[in-house]
Amino acid sequence: MKILVAIKQVPDTATQVKVGADPRVIDTASITWIVSPYDEFAVEEALRIKEKRGQGEVVAVSLGPDRVKEALRSCLAMGCDRALHLNDAVWNGADTLATARALAAVAKQEQPQLVLCGRQAIDDDMGAVTAQLAELLGWPCAYWIMEEAVDADGKTVRAARQVEGGLEVFDLPLPAVLAAQKGLNEPRYPTLKGIMGAKKKEIRDVKASDLGIGAEPPQLSVIGLEALPPRPPGRIIQGDVPTAVKELVRSLREDAKAI
Amino acid sequence: MANAFWCIVEDDRQGAPKKVMSEVIGEASRLAGGQVEAVWLTDKATDAGLKQLGEWGAGKVWLLENAGLAPYRSEVWAGVLADLAAKQSPRAILGAVTSRQRELVPRLAAKLGVGLAADCVALAMDGDKLVATRPVYAGKLLAKVTWAKGPWVATLRPNVFRPADAQPGKTAAVERPAVSLPAAVMKFVERREEVSTGLPELAEAEIVISGGRGMKGPENYVILEDMGRVIGAAVGASRAAVDAGWRPHRFQIGQTGRTISPKLYLGFGVSGAIQHLAGMRTSKIIVAVNKDAEAPIFKIADYGIVADLFEVVPELTKEFKRLLEK
Numbered sequence: 001m002k003i004l005v006a007i008k009q010v011p012d013t014a015t016q017v018k019v020g021a022d023p024r025v026i027d028t029a030s031i032t033w034i035v036s037p038y039d040e041f042a043v044e045e046a047l048r049i050k051e052k053r054g055q056g057e058v059v060a061v062s063l064g065p066d067r068v069k070e071a072l073r074s075c076l077a078m079g080c081d082r083a084l085h086l087n088d089a090v091w092n093g094a095d096t097l098a099t100a101r102a103l104a105a106v107a108k109q110e111q112p113q114l115v116l117c118g119r120q121a122i123d124d125d126m127g128a129v130t131a132q133l134a135e136l137l138g139w140p141c142a143y144w145i146m147e148e149a150v151d152a153d154g155k156t157v158r159a160a161r162q163v164e165g166g167l168e169v170f171d172l173p174l175p176a177v178l179a180a181q182k183g184l185n186e187p188r189y190p191t192l193k194g195i196m197g198a199k200k201k202e203i204r205d206v207k208a209s210d211l212g213i214g215a216e217p218p219q220l221s222v223i224g225l226e227a228l229p230p231r232p233p234g235r236i237i238q239g240d241v242p243t244a245v246k247e248l249v250r251s252l253r254e255d256a257k258a259i
Numbered sequence: 260m261a262n263a264f265w266c267i268v269e270d271d272r273q274g275a276p277k278k279v280m281s282e283v284i285g286e287a288s289r290l291a292g293g294q295v296e297a298v299w300l301t302d303k304a305t306d307a308g309l310k311q312l313g314e315w316g317a318g319k320v321w322l323l324e325n326a327g328l329a330p331y332r333s334e335v336w337a338g339v340l341a342d343l344a345a346k347q348s349p350r351a352i353l354g355a356v357t358s359r360q361r362e363l364v365p366r367l368a369a370k371l372g373v374g375l376a377a378d379c380v381a382l383a384m385d386g387d388k389l390v391a392t393r394p395v396y397a398g399k400l401l402a403k404v405t406w407a408k409g410p411w412v413a414t415l416r417p418n419v420f421r422p423a424d425a426q427p428g429k430t431a432a433v434e435r436p437a438v439s440l441p442a443a444v445m446k447f448v449e450r451r452e453e454v455s456t457g458l459p460e461l462a463e464a465e466i467v468i469s470g471g472r473g474m475k476g477p478e479n480y481v482i483l484e485d486m487g488r489v490i491g492a493a494v495g496a497s498r499a500a501v502d503a504g505w506r507p508h509r510f511q512i513g514q515t516g517r518t519i520s521p522k523l524y525l526g527f528g529v530s531g532a533i534q535h536l537a538g539m540r541t542s543k544i545i546v547a548v549n550k551d552a553e554a555p556i557f558k559i560a561d562y563g564i565v566a567d568l569f570e571v572v573p574e575l576t577k578e579f580k581r582l583l584e585k
Contacts, residue, residue: 013534017397017400127378131365164462169451173445220407221407234560236563241567245564252523256562
């Protein structure tokens with residue numbers, strides 16, 4: 001069974017992020033890059049499916065500039081078999097739809113039985129690519145999955161999606177697209193052997209023309225990024241606990257009108 | 260009507276629109292200056308629900324009522340919505356960030372071949388273009404985005420937009436177009452209910468109480484739930500508490516959990532790691548209680564008390580009770 005895992009390279013949460021000279025993008029000078037955490041759940045789940053079945057192939061795919069190879073390399077170190085790097089200036093400023101179109105073209109070439117993605121990338125937090133990819137492929141989709149099980153003959157996947165108040169379980173005929181939520185699994189750390197082995201695995205550069213995709217303007221574009229407006233300065237309420245608590249309740253009621 | 264602002268209805272699965280729809284319809288009315296239409300896909304609408312949409316300001320409700328729409332499946336819903344959109348040519352399609360719509364709305368945008376702005380915290384007309392503001396990079400920056408063409412498709416973060424001023428007695432015209440359902444390939448197996456805490460849902464609650472590592476153990480969350488019952492608050496947790504196994508993941512607030520934007524956030528023993536702030540920094544009023552005066556959460560708190568939460572929480576619950584019993 002072939003599984004495609006779409007991942008994104010994003011700034012580490014703890015990294016300081018500043019608006020760049022071009023105010024539509026961030027200053028990437030001192031950014032530490034990581035694989036988006038939800039995508040690691042997707043990679044882990046793909047590897048577990050393969051291991052459980054005792055056969056198959058896990059292909060990692062990512063869209064972005066040269067630095068993205070490093071993120072793909074970590075996926076290979078975790079255990080993915082090979083990687084595709086969608087690396088073309090055509091995709092600069094790609095919105096979710098352009099990204100989904102590129103991934104759909106890859107899926108049409110690779111013909112996986114299952115596509116796994118993270119529930120959202122933690123840079124632009126759109127959470128849209130998985131659903132858009134499913135739409136473009138005409139495949140069923142389940143968001144925020146907490147459990148999945150591919151049946152023995154590889155025809156359907158049973159997935160539990162997180163919704164308000166519980167989980168909804170569905171059988172999706174394969175091929176299908178799933179978005180991983182935290183709680184699905186605990187991603188493994190690459191072993192030394194995995195890291196060494198990853199150096200020999202293939203990361204293939206894919207150009208838009210390889211996918212039959214031409215340049216097209218994004219449907220959604222960023223006009224500009226800006227820092228958050230500062231919050232008004234806060235107040236540390238002094239005094240012993242009963243006094244401070246009374247003052248807090250009074251402030252919440254009378255000043256903030258929050259209760 | 261062509262050029263209307265559409266609001267995709269999120270309901271309680273019992274025939275009533277959720278409160279967040281008052282915010283979506285309210286914002287649509289401010290932007291559109293009229294021509295606001297609700298589009299409701301459901302297996303069961305109620306008259307009370309339709310009346311509610313009218314009072315919030317929907318001039319028309321497109322009611323797509325069909326047993327095949329439950330349970331929700333994006334493959335079915337996106338097709339139904341796209342068909343109606345093709346006939347009616349709305350100017351904008353607005354939804355709310357909920358478990359269904361976070362999947363449905365992007366899928367619809369892809370079907371229509373237009374841009375999507377998810378989880379918006381502000382919308383404004385700039386001439387004849389819509390501009391959306393949305394948090395990015397763990398809420399450290401705001402991005403202003405716009406669309407190449409219409410319909411403009413967006414989802415709105417709950418609790419951020421000002422609710423509609425309800426107009427009692429105002430009614431919406433109800434249109435019931437024929438629904439032809441695309442074939443569903445996903446088969447429903449079961450729904451597993453969570454053990455209910457009896458408290459509001461995290462993402463929708465107007466008041467959220469959060470317990471961090473300072474809670475010291477899972478057994479202590481009961482004091483936060485007691486407070487939650489007094490003030491009608493949801494109770495969440497930081498990643499540290501969830502990763503320690505004290506609370507199930509569905510209660511996690513932050514970058515790898517739920518994003519919340521309540522009117523009032525009360526954090527107890529929460530340090531305020533960036534990853535937590537990403538999920539709650541758009542809260543209107545932030546209260547922090549922590550023994551450590553250097554905890555980063557105090558930098559964004561409106562009110563702080565530097566003290567042991569185990570002394571503060573019971574006292575605060577008592578004071579809230581006294582206030583609300585007045």
